Amino acid sequence: MKHRTKAYANRVVQLCAALPKNWIAQTLGRQLLRSGTSVGANYRAVCRAKSNADFINKLRVVEEECDEFLFWMELLVDNTLIKASRLRELMKEGNEILAIVVSSAKTARTSSRA
Numbered sequence: 001m002k003h004r005t006k007a008y009a010n011r012v013v014q015l016c017a018a019l020p021k022n023w024i025a026q027t028l029g030r031q032l033l034r035s036g037t038s039v040g041a042n043y044r045a046v047c048r049a050k051s052n053a054d055f056i057n058k059l060r061v062v063e064e065e066c067d068e069f070l071f072w073m074e075l076l077v078d079n080t081l082i083k084a085s086r087l088r089e090l091m092k093e094g095n096e097i098l099a100i101v102v103s104s105a106k107t108a109r110t111s112s113r114a
Contacts, residue, residue, distance in 0.1 A: 002040075005039050005062075013037065015087075020081055022081075024081065025076070035065045042062045043062050052108055052111070056105050066098045066101065070094050070095065070098070
């Protein structure tokens with residue numbers, strides 16, 4: 001998962017570099033870059049969690065950043081700044097990472113109650 005989230009961050013960097021050079025796309029791109037690369041950086045923090053509670057809290061941060069990244073991509077498409085087809089695979093990967101993180105947090109919460 002560390003490798004997967006880092007590869008995701010690298011794809012985000014490439015996407016941001018390819019955005020149109022107008023102020024709206026660049027403003028959204030900065031948000032996109034921050035949240036998209038944060039997924040991988042914060043997942044690394046998950047791997048260094050000190051306790052189950054810390055693990056869950058750090059996973060929630062990854063969840064929030066991944067969901068925010070998906071939001072910024074939707075805005076780019078909604079405002080015809082980039083074609084949906086160009087983002088399809090990245091959005092699919094984002095949704096898969098999000099599902100894994102949510103599931104991991106649920107499992108961790110359940111196991112901490114047992």
